[in-house]
Amino acid sequence: MASLDIKELQRRMDGAINSFKSDLAGLRTGRASPNLLDPIMVDAYGSSMPLNQVANITVPEARMVAVTVWDKQMVGKVERAIRESSLGLNPITDGQTLRIPLPELNEQRRKELVKVAHQYGESARVAARHVRRDGMDSLKKMEKDGDIGQDESRQMSDKVQKMTDDTIAEIDKLLSAKEGEIMQV
Template sequence: MAELDLNELKRRMEGAVTSLKGDLSGLRTGRASASLLDPVTVEAYGSQMPINQVANISVPEPRMVSVSVWDKQMVGKVERAIRESNLGLNPVTDGTTLRIPLPELNEERRKELVKVAHQYAESARVAVRHVRRDGMDSLKKSEKAGDIGQDESRQQSDKVQKMTDDTIAEIDKLLSVKEGEIMQV
């Protein structure tokens, strides 16, 4: 039986945190950011492509995102993709440039976004706990098979638990920062 690889567990836990960061960056706060459009994909040249592969995204003003489409035949498709993205955005077309004014977030919408952020964080916590369970199961098997002693098993499981606690604390910190950004008026 192979020994428990703590680095592998750590890598998997960090993967959950990285995924959470990506999810949270897509949530809209009161100010514009280029990453706001990261979840948007466009039907281009026969396949789905991320919007940043068919256009340049910039933030000229705090409440405005500008999308400069490279191919003028794509402007309509990019505009449609943004409208249908469930981000609540209405682009205004000006030649090959789309200007996307960000509406003020009302209290109700802010609370909805906070709920979504909490769901993302909970999914990340669940993923981390799955990694922890895999590690603990592996330790129990090793101990049962006689590959490691009870003391070493306990030491290793303490390390896995500490790694889990640290990762969940990081997830909670990311969540509270994002919550602060969303609720900031």
């Protein structure tokens, strides 16, 4: 007899939240952080890799991030990836090290960052809804195949819906906290 794996659905919902948290950690709030560059992907050795897999990222000062690229040939690609990211950063190349000064956040830049945070939030909500849809589809199939009855199907779908609602509420809570952090002058 087949059954819906609630723990697996919960794990996937938690994954959406954790992914969202790491996306938010990459948003700049005015202080330098090595996590700031986490969302940046670099075309390296024929594939797209996270920046932290081709370079060492440090914070020598409160408003400065230093990126030391391990492979000399990658410096240009890393610089391009940072410039083309949605973070609005302008690296200064110094040999194999890129120094990235963080400009003061002006009102317009803060609003742009809030928009980016909202996009991340929407992506996380969509991921949670996909998990819900997969769970609901499994339930419908199990009911149709006669593996579970209508009542059990309804109970399980209520559980899946509650899990989805809780996940989306958590995403909204994280988003509003980050929005407050970004807009704080």
